[in-house]
Amino acid sequence: MPELPEVEVTARALQQAITGWSLRSVWVSGKKLRxxxxxxxxxxxRGVPLMGIGRRAKYVLMEFPSGYLAVHLGMSGSMLCAHxxxxxxxxxxxxxxxxxxxxxxxxxxxxxxxRRFGSFQWCDRQALHxxxxxxxxxxxxxxxxxxxxxxxxxxxxxxxxxxxxxIKQWLMDGSVVVGVGNIYACEALFDAGIxxxxxxxxxxxxxxxxxxxxxxxxxxxxxxxxxxTIQNFQGPDGTAGRYGQLHRVYGRSGQPCPRCxxxxxxxxxxxxxxFFCHGCQR
DNA sequence: CGCTGACCCTGACGGC
DNA sequence: TGCCGTCAGGGTCAGC
Numbered sequence: 001m002p003e004l005p006e007v008e009v010t011a012r013a014l015q016q017a018i019t020g021w022s023l024r025s026v027w028v029s030g031k032k033l034r035x036x037x038x039x040x041x042x043x044x045x046r047g048v049p050l051m052g053i054g055r056r057a058k059y060v061l062m063e064f065p066s067g068y069l070a071v072h073l074g075m076s077g078s079m080l081c082a083h084x085x086x087x088x089x090x091x092x093x094x095x096x097x098x099x100x101x102x103x104x105x106x107x108x109x110x111x112x113x114x115r116r117f118g119s120f121q122w123c124d125r126q127a128l129h130x131x132x133x134x135x136x137x138x139x140x141x142x143x144x145x146x147x148x149x150x151x152x153x154x155x156x157x158x159x160x161x162x163x164x165x166x167i168k169q170w171l172m173d174g175s176v177v178v179g180v181g182n183i184y185a186c187e188a189l190f191d192a193g194i195x196x197x198x199x200x201x202x203x204x205x206x207x208x209x210x211x212x213x214x215x216x217x218x219x220x221x222x223x224x225x226x227x228x229t230i231q232n233f234q235g236p237d238g239t240a241g242r243y244g245q246l247h248r249v250y251g252r253s254g255q256p257c258p259r260c261x262x263x264x265x266x267x268x269x270x271x272x273x274x275f276f277c278h279g280c281q282r
Numbered sequence: 283c284g285c286t287g288a289c290c291c292t293g294a295c296g297g298c
Numbered sequence: 299t300g301c302c303g304t305c306a307g308g309g310t311c312a313g314c
Binding site for chain 3: 284285286287288289290292293294295296297298
């Protein structure tokens, strides 16, 4: 279930598979997703080449000449790319897009989402009018990219001054930093030795330097490992991500801390499970 | 601004 | 085997 690394892995694989291919057909299940499917805009794209596939926040962006199709995977979404024409839709398949290469080869993108918290949104290039696409997609996608150049300890330090919110919830706020969800927030805070309930504004610059490095490190590791999988995340080639095996605190309450051996604790912050070591996170 | 709870859904899992 | 409660990694919104 997707956080930034899963979305990045998905976007990269689709980029490899169907960039430059033209949209041939679109099928939708008709089941309600988070937003109404932009049928009208997509119907205009038949025969139009897909220029590229990227990621902003937790959105997969499919770029067409006239704009972007922004796909959110929600809690349980995945985008699979199959060779050949669309196979019969399975339960919880909601969007199926066939693409055709210049040499008439066909590949199919299948959007599968049991919980239907995901969405497809159309962002017209004209309407964007130079506005950064994250801002258009909502406050939750407007924050800084944690893998970007400008994200570093100084940025975290400066933007956290005066904030009394617990660091974990502040990190997970998409209007501050995008893509750091529950798992990676827990893991990065563990690596940096910072207690999740410490107020964001009370953390020193050196500790933020460390945290910024750890966040980047953890996200990059997860991307290399093909994404995390607690339950059912799978990448576009159908393989399961492996990062889940590397979680050091997430989902490990009661087990010994890999650093000091004390039992990992679980608490609820902002209605989300939080895992940490009370001994070595301060 | 910040915090809380409710809500959108289905599936997996543990206890009985 | 089956029923039931609980939980799940995301995000938005209303209300205080």
